[in-house]
Amino acid sequence: MRRYDTRDIAVQYLAPQTMTEAVQALAESKGRVHVLAGGSDLLARMKGGYLEPDVIVDIKRIKSMSVIKKRAEGFSIGAGVPCIHMGRHSALKKAWPGVVEAAGLIGSDQIQGRCTIVGNLCNASPAADSVPALFAAGAMAVIQGPKGERIINIENVVKGPGKTSLKKGEMVERIQLPVKQARSGDAYLRLTPRTEMDIAIVSASVNLTLDRAGTVTEARVALGAVAPVALLVAKAGKALIGTQLDDEALETMAAACRDACDPIDDKRGTIDYRTRVAGVLATRAAKLAWQRAGGK
Amino acid sequence: MSLLIETTVNGDQREFVCEADETLMDALRNRMSLTGVKEGCGTGDCGACSILLDGELVCSCLVLGAEAAGRTIETVEGISDGDELHPLQQKFLEHAALQCGICTPGFLVAAKALLERNPNPTEEEIRYGLAGNLCRCTGYDKIVRAVQAAAVEMNGES
């Protein structure tokens, strides 16, 4: 990573203590300015020579951003929280098992100790594990910038592979999950050629809410790794509403998932394979979410 | 931009100078001569550079040296008690759980963290727990056996 060639500007490392200082540092720094959370994408990309930042702003010294909080509007997960802390938070795990499992699948134990869901989101990889789960959960991103705070739906953060909608000087402060509904449950499943340390070739997440009779009243279905960005498939969710997850409803949902796919074709998975598996994983995730919501 | 960093390594107060984009792995090896920290890949895949940072297992190749300021670091050099080997080190020897040895420091640090969290892991838990450490020589079986044997010994003693 350290290069011994001569460069005009030396890299700067900043570790602000507060969010205000961080936003100021991001807004005022010139050149290629990068937020450093867990560094598991940023430092790997620097090592590979894909990225040469001029300024690195480490946000992990900001105490308010390193916590998981239960607020009136639901759980809030700070941008500095490593995924391993999500796995250790029993109340969060109980409320959002799918989100926590998705975050827990990122990398090895070593990576878990560092990686964050906001880094996973902002790195904007089509295969990012936590992103479909956050889509299905209906999460919001709380963004801070020179013009103050803005809160947007999680689906509006990533614009394309490696591209976000964040403007100069902006950063994500935290992820806000909604209040967990009674009789609801979420699940995330991914397919990888190896069981550990691999990147999803397809992933699916489903979040369901049931009424007392066990009929689905709300459903969100999201897919990962089958398009340039994660997809929230509205039609797939709709196919489950008003049903008790009978086979026909599940097949309509799976078909909607397949229709939404626009995957790459490579040696890890052909277009046909990824498309077909998207429907299969969504079906399995729906069944698991249903069980977690108390469906019988 | 050179930075002066004060940190605690294996219980000792240490100071080092590093560049802003220098990894903690490079700083530990080149500035503090802690060459038990190995570089395999430099991108988080092999675990040879594993250390504990504030008690958390991490790849030091994915941490900047600058991030270590005021934090606590433990490396493989701090595992033994003076001349007395840690049970994991002893069992790695007895079970021949190494050949070339480049992966060994990382495995020891990761296995120690694993046994602290889960003193009695199953084989599957050991294999998942050490999935972030790669070994090109042993085929892993002997490593798993050594960790199991160390767990037995450590549980017997406490």
Ligand SMILES: Cc1cc2nc3c(=O)[nH]c(=O)nc-3n(C[C@H](O)[C@H](O)[C@H](O)COP(=O)(O)OP(=O)(O)OC[C@H]3O[C@@H](n4cnc5c(N)ncnc54)[C@H](O)[C@@H]3O)c2cc1C
């Ligand atoms: C060995 C290995 C295995 C991996 N396995 C997986 C896997 O299984 N699944 C998976 O999805 N990913 C995987 N990854 C990728 C990576 O670990 C994840 O994407 C991780 O969640 C990134 O989080 P981070 O905090 O480390 O991000 P960083 O590297 O710190 O940041 C990533 C990007 O997001 C930006 N950023 C970070 N925080 C903010 C913020 N608050 N506001 C604005 N921008 C921000 C950074 O500037 C950078 O561009 C793996 C990586 C490695 C090295």
Ligand code: FES
């Ligand atoms: S050198 Fe750090 S993980 Fe390989």
Ligand code: FES
């Ligand atoms: S002993 Fe050679 S890589 Fe593990």
